[in-house]
Each structure stands twice: as C-alpha cells, then as structure tokens.
Amino acid sequence: DIQMTQSPSSLSASIGDRVTITCRASQSVRSFLNWYQQKPGKAPKLLIFTASRLQSGVPSRFSGSGSATDFTLTISSLQPEDSATYYCQQSYTTPGTFGGGTKVEIK
Amino acid sequence: QITLQESGPTLVKPTQTLTLTCTFSGFSLSTSAVGVGWIRQPPGKALEWLALIYWDDDKRYSPSLESRLTVTKDTSKNQVVLTMTNMDPVDTATYFCAHTTIPSVLLGYWGQGILVTVSS
Numbered sequence: 001d002i003q004m005t006q007s008p009s010s011l012s013a014s015i016g017d018r019v020t021i022t023c024r025a026s027q028s029v030r031s032f033l034n035w036y037q038q039k040p041g042k043a044p045k046l047l048i049f050t051a052s053r054l055q056s057g058v059p060s061r062f063s064g065s066g067s068a069t070d071f072t073l074t075i076s077s078l079q080p081e082d083s084a085t086y087y088c089q090q091s092y093t094t095p096g097t098f099g100g101g102t103k104v105e106i107k
Numbered sequence: 108q109i110t111l112q113e114s115g116p117t118l119v120k121p122t123q124t125l126t127l128t129c130t131f132s133g134f135s136l137s138t139s140a141v142g143v144g145w146i147r148q149p150p151g152k153a154l155e156w157l158a159l160i161y162w163d164d165d166k167r168y169s170p171s172l173e174s175r176l177t178v179t180k181d182t183s184k185n186q187v188v189l190t191m192t193n194m195d196p197v198d199t200a201t202y203f204c205a206h207t208t209i210p211s212v213l214l215g216y217w218g219q220g221i222l223v224t225v226s227s
Contacts, residue, residue, distance in 0.1 A: 001170065034213045036154075043203055043217035044154065050211050087154055091212035094167035096144070098154040 002026050002090050006099035014107045019075040021102045023088035028068040032092035035064055035073045037084045038101075044087060048073065080106055109133035111143075111204050111218035118224050119194050125223060129187040129204030133216075136162050136182050140209040143187040145178065147200040148220075155200075159207065160187055196225045 003026035013019050023033065031051040036044035046055045048064035051071060061076045075082055083106050088099040115127035127145075134141055145157040158178045159167045168176050177190045187204060201222045205214040 032211065034211075036214070038154075043220055044214070045217075046213060046215050049213040049215075055215070089154075089156075089214070091207075094159060095156045095169040096159070096212060096214075097156060098146075100153045 001095055002029060002093065002097050004088055004090055004097050004099040006086075006088055006102050008102060009100060010103040010105065012105045012107050013078050015078055015080060017078045019078050019082075019104060021073045021086055021088075021104075023066075023071040023073070023099050025069045025071075025090055029090040029092035031067050032090055033064075033066065033071045034089045034091055035062075036087045036089065037082075038087065039084045047086075075104075078104075078106070082106075109206055109216040111206060111216060113202060113204050113218045113221040115202075115221060115223070117222060118226065120227050121195055121225060123194050125189075125191045125194050125198070127189045127191075127202055127204075127221065127223075129189070129218060131185050131187070131204075131206065134206060136160075136180050136185070136187070138162055142207045142209070142212070143180070144205045144207050144214060145187075145189045146203045146205060146214070147198075148203070149197075149200040152200075157202075158189060159212075161209070194225045199223065199225045 005024045033051045035048040038044040052064045111131040142161040144159040160178045201220040203220045206216040
C-alpha cells in the first residue's frame with residue numbers, strides 16, 4: 001500500500017490567516033491526489049482533485065499544489081466555516097489510501 | 108443529481124457477517140468508467156479505504172481486509188452490497204459508500220454513512 005502522511009495533525013489559526021497543510025506519499029502518485037474536508041458527524045466533501053483542480057462550488061480560497069510525492073492544501077484566508085478535519089487521499093492505485101487527517105481549529 | 112445512501116444493521120455481534128447496501132440514484136453502474144467505493148471511519152479516527160467495484164464488475168479490495176470483504180452490484184436495483192465476515196469490535200465504525208469515476212478515481216459524492224457497532 002502507498003502510505004500517506006499529513007502534517008500537522010492539528011493546527012489553530014485566526015480568521016484571515018493563510019493555512020497550509022502538507023501531504024507526503026511513500027511513493028509517487030503522479031497527480032492522483034485528492035483533498036477532502038470533513039465536519040463532525042458529516043461525510044467527507046471533495047475539495048480538490050488531481051492535486052490542483054478545484055471541485056465545483058468550492059470557494060476559491062482553497063487551492064492545491066504538488067506532484068509525485070509532495071502535496072499542499074492551502075486556505076488563503078481562513079474563515080469560520082473552514083473549521084474541520086482535512087484529509088488527503090491518493091487515487092493512483094488501490095487501495096486508495098488516506099492520510100491521517102489535519103484538524104483545523106479557529107483561534 | 109447524484110445521491111447515495113447506506114443501509115444495514117447498526118449493531119452486530121462478534122464473529123457475525125455484516126451486510127451493507129448502498130442504494131444510489133443519479134447515475135448507473137452500467138455506464139463506462141463509473142464505480143462505487145466503500146470507506147469506513149472508526150470513531151474519532153481517520154478514513155480507511157475498503158473496496159471498490161466498477162461498471163465492468165472489476166473489484167478491488169484493501170489487501171489487509173481482502174479475505175473478509177466481498178463487494179457486488181445489482182445494476183437493475185442501483186445497489187452495491189458490501190459484506191464483511193467475522194466482525195470484531197475493532198470493526199466498529201461509520202461505513203460510507205461513494206461514487207467514483209475513472210481515471211481520477213476521486214470520491215466525488217458520498218452517502219451520509221451508517222454507524223455499525225460490533226458488540227456482544
């Protein structure tokens with residue numbers, strides 16, 4: 001299996017801050033990297049697919065970058081509704097492994 | 108509009124077999140490049156990918172659980188069924204099904220999930 005490692009596991013930031021979450025794959029996944037947002041008691045929601053493509057309806061303050069083994073999710077200006085846990089997932093091969101998650105809290 | 112919903116027992120005993128059904132609308136599993144995946148999440152923990160079935164009946168499983176998992180589809184009923192044998196308390200989790208497509212295999216649409224507790 002390809003292992004996905006996210007960092008940090010949690011962070012606390014203020015409204016308007018720029019927030020960056022990183023995801024590293026144990027081997028190249030090319031650009032087959034997706035980001036999901038999950039709020040408590042809800043199903044995950046797709047934010048970014050194939051590393052950098054914004055899912056329809058997702059605010060433009062979210063962006064993704066990277067390729068091969070190193071990827072980044074950036075929130076350019078943190079909003080109250082962005083409080084959630086974020087997961088990366090590789091879909092290059094099965095099993096489509098997920099990272100351990102990053103919990104984003106608002107200060 | 109694509110929707111998915113999981114159904115099945117919310118409580119199973121250890122050693123029993125779990126059978127979950129994902130009923131969907133807004134797409135057909137007879138359409139090329141379409142698939143349905145299963146993912147679970149133990150309480151307070153991360154997401155775990157379990158299995159995937161494609162329109163052509165290609166099936167993929169998590170290697171660590173492959174011996175216990177079976178995924179099937181009923182195209183006429185718009186359903187996908189996941190069975191997991193020999194349930195254990197560590198299998199307590201919320202189980203989700205999700206829509207996917209080749210080549211990105213992203214999980215674009217999810218069901219609400221069903222919490223399954225394994226306890227005697």
